[in-house]
Amino acid sequence: MTVALYARRKGWSLDRVIVRLSHSRVHAADCADCETKSGRLDRMDWSLQFDGELNGRERARLLEIAQMCPVHRTLRSEVLITTPQLVERASSSHDPFGR
Numbered sequence: 001m002t003v004a005l006y007a008r009r010k011g012w013s014l015d016r017v018i019v020r021l022s023h024s025r026v027h028a029a030d031c032a033d034c035e036t037k038s039g040r041l042d043r044m045d046w047s048l049q050f051d052g053e054l055n056g057r058e059r060a061r062l063l064e065i066a067q068m069c070p071v072h073r074t075l076r077s078e079v080l081i082t083t084p085q086l087v088e089r090a091s092s093s094h095d096p097f098g099r
Helices: 002-010 056-066 070-076
Strands: 013-027 040-053
Touching: 002 013, 002 040, 002 056, 040 056
Parallel strands: none
Antiparallel strands: 013 040
């Protein structure tokens, strides 16, 4: 979505974006580029295909933009997932966290 919005704003002829993603679990010890050296790590391999009348410079820029999208940045960062809180009764503000 981020790539399509950027291309539209620039007036580039991007007809379609195809993302291919594969996920696997690898042993951390087998990952030369990883800081973590024990346990298993999630590995995601992905590719992009840009359909449209784009030149090499535009395709390269779209690849850069794809790596700056919010989802990509979240997946590349450390993620802390907290323990869920049990809510006994929903508050009148419809805030599931009871704030």
